[in-house]
Structures are given as C-alpha cells and as structure tokens.
Amino acid sequence: MKGRGQTEDKKIRRWEDGSALIITVLIVTILVALVVEFAYEVYIDTSSLSNWANAQKASLIAKSGQTLSAKYLEEASKNYNTENEVELPVERDFGPDTKLTIKIEDADAKININSILIENLKGETLHLTALQKLFESLNINPKLALAIADWIDTNSEPREGFSGSEDNAKNTYLSTLDELKLIKGIDKDVFKKISPYITVHEDRTRVNHFDTLININTAKLPVLMSLHKDMTEALAQRIIDYRETSPIETKGQLSNINGMKELVAVLYLPISFKSSNFRITARATVNEITRIIESDVDTSMRIQFWREE
Numbered sequence: 001m002k003g004r005g006q007t008e009d010k011k012i013r014r015w016e017d018g019s020a021l022i023i024t025v026l027i028v029t030i031l032v033a034l035v036v037e038f039a040y041e042v043y044i045d046t047s048s049l050s051n052w053a054n055a056q057k058a059s060l061i062a063k064s065g066q067t068l069s070a071k072y073l074e075e076a077s078k079n080y081n082t083e084n085e086v087e088l089p090v091e092r093d094f095g096p097d098t099k100l101t102i103k104i105e106d107a108d109a110k111i112n113i114n115s116i117l118i119e120n121l122k123g124e125t126l127h128l129t130a131l132q133k134l135f136e137s138l139n140i141n142p143k144l145a146l147a148i149a150d151w152i153d154t155n156s157e158p159r160e161g162f163s164g165s166e167d168n169a170k171n172t173y174l175s176t177l178d179e180l181k182l183i184k185g186i187d188k189d190v191f192k193k194i195s196p197y198i199t200v201h202e203d204r205t206r207v208n209h210f211d212t213l214i215n216i217n218t219a220k221l222p223v224l225m226s227l228h229k230d231m232t233e234a235l236a237q238r239i240i241d242y243r244e245t246s247p248i249e250t251k252g253q254l255s256n257i258n259g260m261k262e263l264v265a266v267l268y269l270p271i272s273f274k275s276s277n278f279r280i281t282a283r284a285t286v287n288e289i290t291r292i293i294e295s296d297v298d299t300s301m302r303i304q305f306w307r308e309e
C-alpha cells in the first residue's frame, strides 16, 4: 500500500482512540441512561410480590433496554465498526433479584434467508448461490440451501429432485430463524452450525438485489467466503486481518488487499462498510420471571420487527 498521508494516520489514530472504544462507551451510556429511564418510566407497586407485577416490571425494563439500545445504536453506527455482536449484562441497577441483559447483533454481517429468492438484473438468485457457498464452507450439503428456497418459494415444485423439500412447505418468508428446523435435512447440528451466519430479516424480503448488503467490516469468515466461489479461507482471513488494523471504508481499500482486486467487481452480494440493520434482544428478569423482547431496527430507528415473550 502506498504511504499513508498524515491525514490518514490521524484518521487511524482517531479511530483507535474513538471507535475502538465505541462499544465500551455504548455500554456505559446505556447503563447510566437505563437508570434514569427506569426512574421515569416504571412506577410499580414494589410492595407487591405477585408474578403479574414482576412480569410487568420485567416487561418495562426490557422495553427500556430496547429503546435505549436503539437510540444509542443510531449514534454508534455512524462510525466504521468491526464489532458484529455485543452482549451487555446490566446487573444490580434495578435492585436484587432483577437482571437485564441486552444483546445487539449486526444483521448486515449475516446472510438474510428471506433474500435468497431475490433476482438481480440478469435474473440470477445470487443470495441463494452465496448461501450454498456458505454451506459448503461449513461442510454442510449445499443442496440444503435449495431446500430452504423450496420452503420459501410460492410454488410446490421441488428443485433439482430434492425430494421432500416441498412437503408441508410454508411457501412464504420466514418469521424466525427457528422455523428452519421444520425443513427436512436441517437437524439440530446443522442448525447450530449455520445459525451464527444467517438472519431472518423481515423488511428485506421483496426489495431489490442492491438493498441487501453484507458489511465487509463485520461479516465473519464463512460469510466473507460465501461472497464468491474464488473467495478462499486465506483470502477471507486477509480481509479480517486488514480490518482489525483499520476498518475498510471504500471499495478501493478492499481492492488493495492481496487477491481482492479481481473479485471486488464480481462479488455475489452487494457490500457495505457500515451496518444499518440490527437485532436487539433485551432480556429482563424480576424475581425469576423473565420477559424477552426482540426487535429488528435500522439506523433510522425504524422498527421492522418486535416480539415479546
């Protein structure tokens, strides 16, 4: 790489000083803000020990966790970042026997299962091709990706003689990742292997090919490998090594990585350098009663999915 100018050096130093600590700042800010939020929003008769009251309290604490995570995520995601998952245990803030954990996952680091039927301008389903390559990298039969496509597509014709893939198929988009377990061939072991690298994102189901991005700075090794048939483990590892020093900000920088020059223009999936889609899981427990709220949010604070259990 050509010598970096002073500005660039400065930029890197600034990143190291600032963005490298962004998650820490996020945690501290959420901790502080949660206490304030809690004091304002939650008024529960604490003398009551009933399960109902505990559940209500847990629900409100989880909701507070959601609100604040989304708010601070909006700020944090303005920077280039290489973290793809963070779990924040928030203890002691709501008194004894009360616990809150917040998990933030980068959805743009993963392949969206609901995108595998999207066609590009040439009519190719490259998300599906990428999913097959992902399975290959994980030593899983790549044909299982076709079974998933059959499960989602509206017709009842099994692909390439993949028998049983249309039996009791949902024939529409998935609502949760767990639904994959219903598909023939996806047993507990397969699910465990694939689930860290895939997501089910509801809002990106019927949009076009270019709206579903993979963040090159946060995608894990098997997801990077899924981006092209020629993306070897060594090459994907070089991307990871590079971004550990300094996040990648442009396609030009990505091309500078040895072996990437030819691939950048022909990757299966469009790529990004910052993430815009996240899943937040807030888990609150009050006297052994737990409430979990999951949501998909984007950086414009739009909630695309919300589930409480």
Ligand SMILES: [Ca+2]
Pocket: 149, 150, 151, 152, 153, 154, 155, 156, 157, 166, 169, 171
């Ligand atoms: Ca089908």
